[in-house]
Amino acid sequence: MIQQVTEWLIQRGYALVDKETDGLLFREAQDQVYAITLSYAGTEDDSEEYVMIERRVEFMLATRFTKRVECLHIVFKRNGMFDDIEHKLLDKLNNIWFVACDTGRVFIFENQIVEFDNLNDDLERVMESFVKKPTSKATFRLTPVNTGIIVLNVLCFLAVIIVHKDLSAVYSSSAMLSMGALSYETFMDGAWYQIITAMFLHFGLEHLGNNMLILACTGYELEKRIGSISYFFIYFLSGIAGSIASLVYYHSQNEIFVGAGASGAIFGVIGALWVVFVMRQLRTPDLSPTKIFIMLVISIYHGLTSTGVGNAAHIGGLFAGVIGGFLLSKISQYVKLERVNFMR
Numbered sequence: 288m289i290q291q292v293t294e295w296l297i298q299r300g301y302a303l304v305d306k307e308t309d310g311l312l313f314r315e316a317q318d319q320v321y322a323i324t325l326s327y328a329g330t331e332d333d334s335e336e337y338v339m340i341e342r343r344v345e346f347m348l349a350t351r352f353t354k355r356v357e358c359l360h361i362v363f364k365r366n367g368m369f370d371d372i373e374h375k376l377l378d379k380l381n382n383i384w385f386v387a388c389d390t391g392r393v394f395i396f397e398n399q400i401v402e403f404d405n406l407n408d409d410l411e412r413v414m415e416s417f418v419k420k421p422t423s424k425a426t427f428r429l430t431p432v433n434t435g436i437i438v439l440n441v442l443c444f445l446a447v448i449i450v451h452k453d454l455s456a457v458y459s460s461s462a463m464l465s466m467g468a469l470s471y472e473t474f475m476d477g478a479w480y481q482i483i484t485a486m487f488l489h490f491g492l493e494h495l496g497n498n499m500l501i502l503a504c505t506g507y508e509l510e511k512r513i514g515s516i517s518y519f520f521i522y523f524l525s526g527i528a529g530s531i532a533s534l535v536y537y538h539s540q541n542e543i544f545v546g547a548g549a550s551g552a553i554f555g556v557i558g559a560l561w562v563v564f565v566m567r568q569l570r571t572p573d574l575s576p577t578k579i580f581i582m583l584v585i586s587i588y589h590g591l592t593s594t595g596v597g598n599a600a601h602i603g604g605l606f607a608g609v610i611g612g613f614l615l616s617k618i619s620q621y622v623k624l625e626r627v628n629f630m631r
Contacts, residue, residue, distance in 0.1 A: 364386065489547060506553075512567075518556075
């Protein structure tokens with residue numbers, strides 16, 4: 288929602304205070320400068336943080352334009368229900384508007400500024416259009432790293448068939464092992480690369496198709512929200528964690544196994560996506576933290592109740608993805624705070 292409102296404000300002549308930081312915009316008028324902060328409602332009293340950000344942005348813009356700066360905080364809530372946290376903000380600030388994401392309604396309380404750059408009526412109107420047409424911005428677009436990973440998986444699948452000149456080679460443990468599938472014995476003999484190559488091999492067309500279908504949807508969502516570089520590391524570290532978890536588990540059970548598949552990395556992607564949605568309080572027409580969590584539970588249950596499934600890789604990849612998503616979210620919050628604190 289913040290991205291949609293940001294794009295709308297830019298169309299009205301606003302610009303980002305810092306191109307690397309979302310949610311801070313300004314517009315220079317003839318006699319003054321308008322500054323707007325966009326954020327989601329928190330779970331604790333953030334009034335001091337709003338004041339701190341406001342003072343620094345005002346100082347920077349006043350210094351730059353030598354004009355009076357007027358600031359407005361637009362806070363997005365899941366719905367129109369208000370609790371003690373919001374009431375505390377209203378008591379301490381006089382320039383805050385609330386927006387209910389479920390209805391698009393803008394709440395301007397009696398002790399708050401009513402007029403701000405002629406935005407109040409237009410904001411509610413554009414918010415209602417976002418709510419009425421939730422799919423207008425939900426178009427699917429390919430992302431570079433996720434697309435490359437899917438293509439590489441398909442090419443590796445074809446390579447097994449071509450090298451062995453046999454369509455059934457993708458079902459053969461020995462053929463797959465020769466192409467880089469994972470086993471404890473070969474790994475300990477020096478084939479350490481298997482913890483990576485096994486991520487791109489699949490036992491049969493159904494195995495490949497199911498994994499790539501899930502990856503196409505979840506990987507796209509995660510990459511567009513955390514960036515291609517961060518997504519690359521989440522994917523590969525989750526896949527490696529899944530491979531290591533398989534090695535440790537099956538060796539401890541004295542089981543001989545040959546492992547392959549992208550599911551460890553995919554579970555990491557889903558886990559990271561869930562954390563990002565929870566920590567950033569995100570919601571789309573098709574995804575929410577609850578829906579992603581249910582997807583994880585169903586996937587884990589299906590694996591535990593099925594035979595021939597590498598559950599250790601799933602769990603290992605999931606933990607790596609959850610941890611990676613948490614760290615990335617924290618780092619992102621820290622970097623944004625540091626950028627706001629540039630005048631300290």
